[in-house]
Amino acid sequence: MAETTYPSPWHAVVDALVHHGVDTVFGLPGDDLGALHALEDAPVRMLLCRDQRSALFLATGHALQSGRTAVCVVGKGPAVANAVTGLLEAHTSGVPLVVLAGGTATKRRDSGAFQEVDQLALVRPLVKWAARIDHPDRLVPALDKAFLLAASGAPGPVYVELPDDLLDLEIVRTRPWADAPEVATAVTADGVDSRALALVRAARRPVLLVGGGMRGRNGERRIEALADRLGAAVFATASGRGVVDETHPHFAGLAGLYSPAELAPVWSEADLLITLGSRLEETATFNGFVGPGVPVLQVNLDPAGLSTEFPGLGLLGEGAAVVAHWLRELGPHPTEAEADATWPDTVTECRAAAHAAVAARLAEMAAGDTLHVAEVLAALDRLAPADRILVQENGLQDMWSYFFPHWTVGAEAGSVVPSEQTTLGFGTAAAGGVKLAAGDRPVIAFVGDGAFAMVANDIATLAREGVGVTYVVLRNSGYGWLQCQLDQHGAESTRFAFLGEEMGSTLPVHPAAWHAVVRDKSALADLLGEALLNSSKGRVAVLEIPVTIADAPPGITELDGDFPGAATDSAPNPASKNVSKNEEERPTDEQ
Template identity: 40%
Template structure:
């Protein structure tokens, strides 16, 4: 009988379940990394565990496969916690495999880097397990992959004690068979009640969250919106689930809602929220309206329902529910006037944008976005941060995705540096699509230790870095308190990029008239397999109008 180590068994299991790429920073022994590479799986070595988890999350979101990240023990695991918090909030299928203190000394608190890793990881994962028996690795890995992918996806954690990992077991006992479950639907009576409610609505709103991005059949949500004649909004994490060129699409909800769309929400009589937790930013400014009208919430996980609103709650797969509604809801001729209002609203939004001519006297972020939209390929992907000024990219139509484009954003946790790191994972998942990370310099500086990682692996990317000197959001709040004196959170004299590398192109952008030339130059360098960093020197007061009125965390809101 052929004997293999637990590390080799893990590598075989990952390969059996279709894993082609692993991110991480392994422990000192390197046994697991070597076993993974010997099994034909690429191992991308990051410089920082936090960034490695962000990269694996970006990869998982873009590929719709399980992301895998390998880390050491003790501080290596604690350093990955921010990434796990983000993956949990994203409902992202992610497998973290860490090293652990050997079983012979575990619990004595005398071993090198010993920590109760299970205690601080468990609240952030769907399932966690410390392997104590070498022969259990088969079922442990099967369950980890199953839990990460099935139902509402999420992160899982497996800890491999160092003495267990090198132990031998019988290869014939391993059985990594396919794992799948049927997609759940609400009971038929629930579907019928939902259809009745929908057919009574004259001015419905369809709100699409991050759960809608897992729909495999493109066009289902567009067909449903047309059948209902519904105003369509997305949450930030739901962006890319619906064609933004569709006449019924009117941008992002809540904090990012266009003022013209707010007038339509006064008239709405039903909100159908699909795949959304209805978190604070998605509801910002129209909570009272939701209290006053009918709503239907559709989620795969009952924990994701917002119970402060009197809704019809439907537990089920979003795509399956959408198809059932399509099959049973008749087209609503009475909603044609509502549709005309929606299309008129969208035209007004674009007219307002067109009236905002490029300002030759100063560099504006909206103009950078305009040029990117004009010149990027039709299937390009945006990866965002969520700071003071990169939030311009959340405001439709200042950034509107083309039919084949996509976007990935931080969750409601808005983990700083997520977008800059996740862009590497997204680019690895989609090597034939141009990936542009639109980030602030505070976030980029947190990521910067892993810029050499992208260079080492020659992963072409375009970073548009909005350079205001650091933490613009905090400085903006500081100014708004009326305090005088030097900036507290900015340092505009520091050089952001001090790396010289044959695969790195850094392009300064300081004036409006330079935008076209810089974007063209960036795309040319990208086509030559370069990592491009556009350093855009922006003014701290260049922020979207709704953000100018926000001070502090989430104060009193401007209600619709």
């Protein structure tokens, strides 16, 4: 091919983005504005954010929904430092992400230059690869490598730094941009008596646990087919929701912290746990989990993703290929030695008990005047289209959505949640990236008012850009999780409080957004329908739901020091205080 000369590194970057099919870039670029000049006439949308942290959240949401590599552009120094929170979330979520940052000029390093910091040292613990481009000849191969590493193997973020003195130089490309490598996904049988398959064959009461590593890897519904073949119960981690159809008769909810109490017999009687694409983090193993000594067969693409905390066997491989291989080797019907006819019945009975418990709880709530979070979820389930995508935070009141069957992710639906880091504000901002990747599908963010307020500047960005997300904001004027912990520990002092009316009577919302407050239970359905309608037309819709701090999922408020994250700010998503009259709040000039 003939050489291609670019007037600047950013023009080369934009050409690489087009080659790799990137249609949206998120970020807040440095003051050289070179990225914006290069994007001016490119077929790539630039979502200009107000906060680098939110930009990373948006990009991570986009990658989680699309399965494709997302791109984020930031400046240098404090801009990179501010982006680290978002990098932490992207790293823990395992998403393909390329971060392009500015940097101190080579000749000015270690001289006390303006905004100089060792950015590579800041980001290296959180990325698969970090590179600084100190010569124009190194940019093209570095960009190729960045896209290769971000999406290959276990996906994750990468970081490329473009120092100031590179920005005025021409870039010459002497070869085509690299294409994505072909990936072999077949599993070669090593005999039907392999150790992993032998464990599967021997299990009479198996449980499948599906993690976030299986996102986008169950298009042919082979996991459900394996559950049918084995008669296995199916659980998901929080990040694994949406991988399997939760209306499947073997699906039994989330594992660990969020496992329905009615499913305890399944966990206590299981004789094998098969995990697919899960790192088995603490929330997935706390409470609802197999007993001591029960073998855990872990299937993971990445050896670093295999937990060494449990007995059993690790199997390195791509989960979908392993499941397909097992289905071939097991054949369509269980042998008499493999079958345990009572096990599927146990799963069915426990699942039915969980549904009955929720129905009874909702019936009790319906008899009163107070609007409960569980009723909001029930209304969403009735009114939102089947292909809706729920984007969640991880706080006190919004945690109701983690408890199956209060919320069920059907075959057409989607789910995006924070990683084990439960970074406050992630879901609120990420919903915008999810929507940009989801096209016409409705995206609903189920969040607290503290998380909403934390990234309010970029809610304004979404409103300005016409990114139609429906925000259901649970409002208690503060950080409900921390207040719950304070109350639980018997703190009688009035010196400290995490809830307060200083936030005002309603949330400040950008004037381009639709905004209403549910002030009476009877108005919920109408206002929720109006919110969904407005967001379907490309308008941000914010529906405030005042709630009380007492409205928490069963068992959650009783958590104490037994669960290390319970007394910290790792899950502090606010909700709100009940008021009575029905009054729709129209958009104001407050931002």
